[in-house]
Amino acid sequence: MAKQRIVxxxxxxxxxxxxxxPRQTLLEVLRDNLDLIGTKEGCSNGNCGACTVIFNGRPVDxxxxxxxxxxxxxxxxxxxxxxxxxxxxxxxxxxGQAALQCGICTxxxxxSTKALLEENASPSEDEIRFHLAGxxxxxxxxxxxxxxxxxxxxxxxx
Amino acid sequence: MRDxxxxxxxxxxxxxxxxxxxxAAAKPLAGGTDLIxxxxxxxxxxxxxxxxxxxxxxxxxxxxxxxxRLGAAVPCYRIYGDPQIAAAYSAxxxxxxxxxxxxxxxxxxxGGNLCNSGPAADSTPSLIALAARVVIAGPGGRREVxxxxxxxxxxxxxxxxxxxxxxxxxxxxxAVGGSxxxxxxxxxxxxxxxxxxxxxxxxxxxxxxxxxxxIALAAVAPTPLYVxxxxxxxxxxxxxxxxxxxxxxxxREAATPIDDMRGTVEFRKHxxxxxxxxxxxxxxxxxxxxxxxxxxxx
Ligand SMILES: Cc1cc2nc3c(=O)[nH]c(=O)nc-3n(C[C@H](O)[C@H](O)[C@H](O)COP(=O)(O)OP(=O)(O)OC[C@H]3O[C@@H](n4cnc5c(N)ncnc54)[C@H](O)[C@@H]3O)c2cc1C
Ligand code: FES
Ligand code: FES
Numbered sequence: 001m002a003k004q005r006i007v008x009x010x011x012x013x014x015x016x017x018x019x020x021x022p023r024q025t026l027l028e029v030l031r032d033n034l035d036l037i038g039t040k041e042g043c044s045n046g047n048c049g050a051c052t053v054i055f056n057g058r059p060v061d062x063x064x065x066x067x068x069x070x071x072x073x074x075x076x077x078x079x080x081x082x083x084x085x086x087x088x089x090x091x092x093x094x095x096g097q098a099a100l101q102c103g104i105c106t107x108x109x110x111x112s113t114k115a116l117l118e119e120n121a122s123p124s125e126d127e128i129r130f131h132l133a134g135x136x137x138x139x140x141x142x143x144x145x146x147x148x149x150x151x152x153x154x155x156x157x158x
Numbered sequence: 159m160r161d162x163x164x165x166x167x168x169x170x171x172x173x174x175x176x177x178x179x180x181x182a183a184a185k186p187l188a189g190g191t192d193l194i195x196x197x198x199x200x201x202x203x204x205x206x207x208x209x210x211x212x213x214x215x216x217x218x219x220x221x222x223x224x225x226x227r228l229g230a231a232v233p234c235y236r237i238y239g240d241p242q243i244a245a246a247y248s249a250x251x252x253x254x255x256x257x258x259x260x261x262x263x264x265x266x267x268x269g270g271n272l273c274n275s276g277p278a279a280d281s282t283p284s285l286i287a288l289a290a291r292v293v294i295a296g297p298g299g300r301r302e303v304x305x306x307x308x309x310x311x312x313x314x315x316x317x318x319x320x321x322x323x324x325x326x327x328x329x330x331x332x333a334v335g336g337s338x339x340x341x342x343x344x345x346x347x348x349x350x351x352x353x354x355x356x357x358x359x360x361x362x363x364x365x366x367x368x369x370x371x372x373i374a375l376a377a378v379a380p381t382p383l384y385v386x387x388x389x390x391x392x393x394x395x396x397x398x399x400x401x402x403x404x405x406x407x408x409x410r411e412a413a414t415p416i417d418d419m420r421g422t423v424e425f426r427k428h429x430x431x432x433x434x435x436x437x438x439x440x441x442x443x444x445x446x447x448x449x450x451x452x453x454x455x456x
Contacts, residue, residue: 002163022164045195058264064194133347134259
């Protein structure tokens with residue numbers, strides 16, 4: 001067995017060290033070793049986006065990142081999104097627009113939306129749909145999700 | 159996933175040493191969007207994964223008077239995110255905007271797309287159209303091959319054991335030049351090309367005649383396909399429906415697709431012609447600086 005290594009990262013602003021074998025994905029380590037189970041596993045092959053986290057400022061599928069690649073990096077997961085005194089505008093918007101049913105896809109959509117709005121505070125509907133093309137939802141339908149992103153964008157710009 | 163060792167060398171020499179020390183069982187890792195899935199599904203079984211993203215030579219992205227240098231590990235978003243590069247080498251930017259979704263584009267590299275050597279790879283036709291050369295380093299030193307000579311079969315390429323791609327170099331663009339890549343898929347995004355076409359054209363000063371053109375196709379042959387005859391049908395001709403139709407006929411003729419769930423031979427050959435026409439027209443419009451109607455998903 002390949003030796004486990006110590007990986008030093010920052011997760012949601014806090015320094016975190018963890019042990020990981022090279023063959024473990026970031027998704028596995030977040031969920032199984034660090035108990036950050038807000039990040040979901042859907043397909044484990046890069047198609048569904050349920051495992052989206054923000055890695056050094058960019059949204060990535062954590063199922064397609066090796067945990068050892070996180071050495072020296074900065075990670076943001078769904079656990080870091082809510083504010084100490086309440087929900088983030090994006091979370092509020094998803095609730096307000098009823099943009100979730102079972103909720104498995106929601107953390108991924110919220111992380112993708114966060115990355116989008118950080119880059120482009122007032123995206124067009126087309127831009128929203130293309131940016132979120134790597135996130136799949138099996139139950140809600142995308143119109144409500146797009147409306148939630150639009151509401152969140154208004155909240156972010158206001 | 160199957161067990162393997164991981165190294166992240168900081169220099170090209172170290173990477174070559176690691177890869178050639180373990181040639182049969184070592185694999186370079188760029189964005190991992192193919193490799194990690196292939197290890198998980200046991201299509202590949204490396205004992206050593208060599209992360210090449212920390213090597214400065216593979217992260218170069220430099221536009222200069224002599225052309226463009228694109229490090230093999232540069233992720234897609236950096237390419238289309240640079241407005242000057244996206245304007246001068248727009249076919250590559252077009253490819254990078256449609257490889258997977260945003261999350262994939264954060265990690266996937268053009269070098270990885272090339273080295274994975276899939277017949278439907280979306281960036282390779284753009285490299286061929288733009289006359290790119292692939293710079294390879296290995297235990298025997300450095301060498302270069304033309305992009306159209308890199309892939310040798312589905313999943314196969316000219317890399318010898320211990321070699322890796324360092325960068326992809328593109329010649330300077332002509333004064334009046336334009337390029338474009340698009341593919342046909344049944345959805346708007348996140349799908350594998352049924353057919354893809356990349357074209358780069360050079361026009362004369364008036365913008366009314368073709369000086370030269372290069373055209374390459376995806377998903378219609380065992381490798382990305384350079385169609386020299388399609389470019390030859392345009393060279394020296396006025397920009398006209400006839401010349402463009404002749405180039406499209408050459409592309410249709412050169413395509414030797416297979417039947418599969420994505421499309422039949424007949425359909426793929428037909429689409430090869432249709433897309434070639436559209437892609438040439440878009441490249442011409444870009445060369446002339448005209449407003450164009452292209453948007454992803456059309
Ligand atoms: C959800 C999803 C959607 C996708 N959509 C598309 C699409 O629309 N179009 C498309 O063309 N592809 C698509 N892909 C495939 C993949 O994203 C691309 O092929 C991508 O460009 C691969 O780049 P990478 O940096 O991730 O390569 P990696 O996975 O890191 O590497 C790919 C292969 O190349 C080798 N390699 C990498 N770098 C080098 C190097 N410098 N020298 C030598 N060998 C090297 C690796 O060992 C591996 O065998 C998709 C993949 C996923 C998961
Ligand atoms: S679990 Fe990672 S993309 Fe589906
Ligand atoms: S709410 Fe169930 S998958 Fe999206």
